[in-house]
Each structure stands twice: as structure tokens, then as C-alpha cells.
Amino acid sequence: MTKLKNKDLISIHDLSLQEIEDIFALSADLKKKQQNQEKHEYLWAKSLAMIFEKPSTRTRVSFEIGMWQLGGLAINLDQEAIGLGERESVGDVAKTLSRYADAILVRTFEHAKVIELAKYANVPVINGLSDLLHPCQALADFFTVIEKKGKDNLKNLKMAYIGDGNNVCHSLMFAAAKLGIKLVIAAPKGYEPKAEIVKTSFADAKASGAEIEIVNDPVIASEHADVIYTDVWASMGQERQRKTKNVKFKTFQVNAELVKLAKPDYIFMHCLPAHRGEEVTADVIDGTQSVVFDQAENRLHVQKAILTLLLGGNNG
Ligand code: CP
Numbered sequence: 001m002t003k004l005k006n007k008d009l010i011s012i013h014d015l016s017l018q019e020i021e022d023i024f025a026l027s028a029d030l031k032k033k034q035q036n037q038e039k040h041e042y043l044w045a046k047s048l049a050m051i052f053e054k055p056s057t058r059t060r061v062s063f064e065i066g067m068w069q070l071g072g073l074a075i076n077l078d079q080e081a082i083g084l085g086e087r088e089s090v091g092d093v094a095k096t097l098s099r100y101a102d103a104i105l106v107r108t109f110e111h112a113k114v115i116e117l118a119k120y121a122n123v124p125v126i127n128g129l130s131d132l133l134h135p136c137q138a139l140a141d142f143f144t145v146i147e148k149k150g151k152d153n154l155k156n157l158k159m160a161y162i163g164d165g166n167n168v169c170h171s172l173m174f175a176a177a178k179l180g181i182k183l184v185i186a187a188p189k190g191y192e193p194k195a196e197i198v199k200t201s202f203a204d205a206k207a208s209g210a211e212i213e214i215v216n217d218p219v220i221a222s223e224h225a226d227v228i229y230t231d232v233w234a235s236m237g238q239e240r241q242r243k244t245k246n247v248k249f250k251t252f253q254v255n256a257e258l259v260k261l262a263k264p265d266y267i268f269m270h271c272l273p274a275h276r277g278e279e280v281t282a283d284v285i286d287g288t289q290s291v292v293f294d295q296a297e298n299r300l301h302v303q304k305a306i307l308t309l310l311l312g313g314n315n316g
């Protein structure tokens with residue numbers, strides 16, 4: 001029996017290896033049921049309130065359709081409508097939504113807002129992306145890696161993350177650290193992952209035997225990699241930095257030359273949305289070794305598993 005019932009999902013650092021494995025096992029089961037068109041209404045009549053302060057395609061649609069497939073309801077509250085922290089305090093929104101919904105999902109800028117929401121809510125709070133972390137993405141990503149490379153081979157894999165030391169990178173670090181995977185991050189000087197995340201994920205890695213390395217050279221990271229992962233250089237909210245970053249990150253582009261250094265059977269991953277011609281060239285992201293749409297699809301199955309476990313559905 002998993003211990004996820006009634007918990008928040010704010011950071012992968014807070015999850016045990018067992019809890020991550022429980023999420024993956026249920027994701028695989030739900031994926032099979034979905035493919036076989038078997039009913040799986042584990043959250044019948046349950047509800048999810050979703051707050052989006054930033055745009056979203058995958059997160060919003062996977063949680064909304066996922067909740068519906070589980071027999072429940074999801075409602076979308078955009079920032080204009082709810083005014084989190086502006087029209088009303090974060091605490092009052094959290095307390096009010098807790099009276100209606102069985103869980104709250106939030107996508108916001110400051111990570112502190114996610115923590116504050118969880119502090120005042122008495123239903124599970126799910127981090128749908130903050131400037132610091134994107135845990136639901138990284139869980140779906142490693143579920144995809146396992147599907148493609150096999151569970152037993154996990155500890156022998158090398159994942160290269162090339163680009164900005166951002167929210168996605170931080171969550172990949174926490175997940176790799178728990179799962180015992182080798183992760184080499186190549187970021188330009190000054191754009192490495194945040195010191196607080198490095199410290200915590202390195203401590204987790206020490207406990208699990210994972211190796212996490214941070215370098216400033218994409219060549220070192222890509223050599224003999226099984227997985228090459230990148231994300232946009234300018235994240236949501238950093239639009240004004242896009243021009244500067246395009247110059248500073250130029251040599252960190254994932255292109256045909258760079259992926260030649262990886263293993264012949266490497267896979268290319270990207271959380272999407274992508275900017276072809278910036279962090280990745282079209283031939284790589286649209287090539288045969290790209291699994292970006294499998295990743296996107298797996299957001300649905302993994303999100304459904306997270307919801308079922310946190311809300312204590314049939315398998316919770
Ligand atoms: N990867 C991801 O979270 O996509 P969206 O921003 O479209 O939700």
C-alpha cells in the first residue's frame with residue numbers, strides 16, 4: 001500500500017523511491033487499460049481545481065482529460081479569474097477551494113506560492129510547474145525512459161541534459177538522484193542549476209548511488225549518452241531574456257553533430273514546447289530517435305496515476 005494518499009506533490013525530493021515506483025507501476029497499468037478501452041473510473045465523482053498563471057497545453061489537457069477518464073471532474077481557473085494573491089490571498093483561495101475540490105493543481109511563477117497554497121489547503125496540492133520545479137514532467141520523463149530502455153538497465157544509463165539549469169533540469173536532478181541514474185548536465189557558465197537544488201539532489205544521489213555531474217561543455221555531457229534531453233533556453237516569464245540567451249547558449253544547441261557523440265541507440269527527449277533552430281534542430285527533434293510525443297502522451301498516464309494515488313482512488 002502506498003503512502004501517497006492525502007500527500008502533496010510539490011517536489012520529487014519529497015518522494016521515496018517506493019512512492020516513485022508505485023506511481024510508475026500504476027501509470028503502466030492505467031496506460032494498458034486506456035489502450036484496451038477498459039473502464040478505470042478510480043476517481044468517480046472526485047474533483048480537481050486547476051490554477052494556471054502561465055500558459056499550458058500538456059499539463060492542462062493531461063490533467064483535465066485524465067480526471068475525466070478517471071470518472072471525475074477538473075475545472076480550470078486562470079489567473080485573471082482567480083487572482084491568486086491579488087484578488088484574494090493565497091491562503092483564502094486554498095481554504096475555499098479545499099471546501100469544493102478534492103485536490104488542487106497550481107502552475108505559477110514563485111515556488112513559494114505553491115508551498116503557501118499547500119500550507120493552507122487541506123486537500124492534496126500538485127505542483128504543475130513553478131519557476132523552480134516541474135515534478136510531474138520529470139516523473140513522466142523517467143517513466144518514458146524506463147519504457148524505452150528497460151527497468152533493469154536503469155542504473156547503467158547515462159542521461160545528458162544540455163541547456164538551461166531550469167525548473168525541468170532541477171526536477172530531473174531530483175528524479176535521477178532517487179532512481180540512481182547517471183545524469184550529466186551541461187549548462188553555460190552562470191546558467192547552471194541553482195545551488196540549493198544541487199546541494200539537496202547531490203545528498204539524495206549519495207544515498208542512492210546515483211552520479212550527478214555539472215559541466216559547462218555539451219560535448220562531455222553527450223559522449224556515450226543513452227538519453228539526450230534539452231528544454232527551451234528562455235522559460236515562461238523570461239521572454240525578455242530570449243535574445244541574450246540565444247547568443248549565450250548558441251554552442252549548447254542539440255544538433256546532428258552533437259548527437260553523433262551519443263550511443264547509436266540514444267533517444268532524444270524534450271518536455272515541449274520546443275523552439276526548433278534554437279535549443280534543438282528540426283532534424284533531431286523530428287528524427288527517428290526522438291521520443292518527445294511519447295513523453296507528451298505519458299504525461300496523461302502518469303498524471304492519472306498521481307491523481308489516483310493522492311486522492312486514494314481504487315488503487316490508492
Ligand atoms: N511540458 C509541459 O509542461 O507542457 P505545457 O507547458 O504545455 O503544459
Ligand code: NVA
Nearest residue numbers: 166168235236271272
Ligand atoms: N522550462 C520551461 C518548461 C515548460 C514546460 C518553462 O518553464 O517555460
